[in-house]
Amino acid sequence: MNIFRKIYKNLVVIGKPLVVHTEALAIDSVWEMAKKAALSGKVRKWYVMTPVNYDYSRVCLNLKLSKKRYSDLLKKRYLWLINHKQKLELHVHLNMIMNISYNEQEKLITESVQWMKKELNLNVKEFVPGWWMSNGDTLKILKKLKLRLVKFVDYRYMHDYEWISRQNSV
Numbered sequence: 010m011n012i013f014r015k016i017y018k019n020l021v022v023i024g025k026p027l028v029v030h031t032e033a034l035a036i037d038s039v040w041e042m043a044k045k046a047a048l049s050g051k052v053r054k055w056y057v058m059t060p061v062n063y064d065y066s067r068v069c070l071n072l073k074l075s076k077k078r079y080s081d082l083l084k085k086r087y088l089w090l091i092n093h094k095q096k097l098e099l100h101v102h103l104n105m106i107m108n109i110s111y112n113e114q115e116k117l118i119t120e121s122v123q124w125m126k127k128e129l130n131l132n133v134k135e136f137v138p139g140w141w142m143s144n145g146d147t148l149k150i151l152k153k154l155k156l157r158l159v160k161f162v163d164y165r166y167m168h169d170y171e172w173i174s175r176q177n178s179v
């Protein structure tokens with residue numbers, strides 16, 4: 010993260026409620042921390058990744074599960090969160106430099122919305138793009154799907170993997 014963003018995040022949004030972007034809840038150690046955080050009542054909202062980002066997860070998490078098993082596992086864990094009064098919205102990683110076509114973006118976002126509906130019976134209303142990267146196409150797609158783009162300054166946030174990555178750094 011850009012150093013100025015980090016300073017801004019710590020100084021200006023420190024009083025705002027904590028929101029977690031999830032990418033790594035398929036990892037058992039991360040999931041254990043997530044459950045604790047959910048039970049602590051300190052998390053206002055979870056922006057969750059769907060199996061639409063399976064390839065991203067496979068590379069970044071060294072995930073060995075098939076897409077089907079990954080989907081089933083996320084479903085089970087997200088339902089646990091929902092059953093413990095947690096609010097879930099959508100997190101989708103598009104592409105860091107946004108050299109992605111309108112159609113590719115639309116497919117990723119639409120399929121994510123559909124997965125949330127089909128597997129969790131949730132109608133998502135908000136969307137946070139990975140790395141805060143979005144463009145004009147993203148806005149058109151979100152308008153079409155009636156989703157609100159959440160901006161960087163809206164809240165204090167962390168990624169779920171930070172619970173573990175901090176422990177693992179030397």
Ligand SMILES: [Zn+2]
Pocket residue numbers: 030031032100102138139140168
């Ligand atoms: Zn992310």
